[in-house]
Amino acid sequence: MSALTPPTGRLLLDPTEYVPALAALRSAVQLRDAKAVAAAFDALPDEDDRALACWTVAETPDCGDFLRATVAARPGDPLFRTLYANHLIRAGWNIRSGARAEHVSREQFDSFHAHLRRAEVLLIDVCAEYPAYALAWYLRVTTARGLELGQGEARRRYERLAEHHPHHYSGQSQLLQQLCPKWSGSWEEAEGFARACAEAAPEGGPQGALVAVAQMERYLEIQRDEDTHAAETYLREPAQHTALLAAAARSVLHPAARTDAFHHVGAHNAFAAAHSAAGRHAEAAPHFRAVGDRATEFPWGYLNADHAAAFTRHRKTALAKG
Structure with a gap:
């Protein structure tokens, strides 16, 4: 390849x-x-x-x-x-x-x-x-x-x-969507599935990003039902922070990660978005550095309808702080 x-x-x-x-x-x-x-x-x-x-x-x-x-x-x-x-x-x-x-x-x-x-x-x-x-x-x-x-x-x-x-990973990503409440699932099912996939995958695989995606899905749901502050509070919970760091360390930040894999870019974007939405800009920085100028619509569109603008703004902040 x-x-x-x-x-x-x-x-x-x-x-x-x-x-x-x-x-x-x-x-x-x-x-x-x-x-x-x-x-x-x-x-x-x-x-x-x-x-x-x-x-x-x-x-x-x-x-x-x-x-x-x-x-x-x-x-x-x-x-x-x-x-x-x-x-x-x-x-x-x-x-x-x-x-x-x-x-x-x-x-x-x-x-x-x-x-x-x-x-x-x-x-x-x-x-x-x-x-x-x-x-x-x-x-x-x-x-x-x-x-x-x-x-x-x-x-x-x-x-x-x-x-x-x-x-x-692609099949897991699709089932994760099915397990979210918007498709008749539950957060317990969705987050549990994401964690299980991340823990079972070979080190260096993209599956850890499923944890970031699940968090962004719940962030969006809370934001719709309540407000942005409540959604950010959820992402900042110590348990969510710890889970995200562990997932990244085992997947895209692991030495065994394949940087030439097609999903490498999307996985890093998911981690960068989750950290950015939580206000942890310095922790988003390694993910932004890994992707350079390669932005993805998902999940940046969850932060702003203009996903390119969201990526650019958060990348600037992250690289300045980390």
Whole structure:
């Protein structure tokens, strides 16, 4: 896998700007070169890297016709059926929007669910034919949430993924969302799952960032229900602070961490955001230094609708103090 390119002095918000392998993949999709797309995925043995690559394809403008045509030409190919399913998932979620359920219209929900059901048809067949195919099971954790199939079904799908890929960070991230109260879960379930994944993962893996994500999810919920001060007070609790430091030390700040892994940047951004939201700017500094100019929309969008502005402002403060 190609290494990450160095920072350029401007914010890099798209992974294709700093991961050469993803830039090449997007180019292959734009050129409608199915052979090159397949070769790009074959060159990524890490399943979490493949998961991010899957979204790079889905986020490439006008990829739908190419993927649909390739599925028709290669009906038995699990990769292109899965990529087309992910295109449908993304299109459906864009229709639904990121709003809370009470702000989504019936028409939006109907179209959203129709897209997810089309994706499910493809993914069910892939999983039946290739039971260890991580990309398809990962996406089925996502569709279970969107189709509101319940905690039990989402966990069942995650467990099928974990049978063959026990530390699949992308799948864990999706189930973590399902376990939050906004998707009918509880904070006990969500935070417990995040801690368990972080503790069970190999040292240096990105799973510790799940602890930061769970904290940011609860921070946002408290902020909505009460106020920013109450949300910050939660993040500043000694137990939350200790858990975050321990998770970072075992994951992205551990000597074994793979700095060339695609999720390395997102994991550091999650830790930086959690520390920044708590006002622990000096402790956010190592994470900002690790990512340089590579910013992510999530979870900075939880601090400001303009996630780039939130990243820039907090990075400036953190680097000045730490």
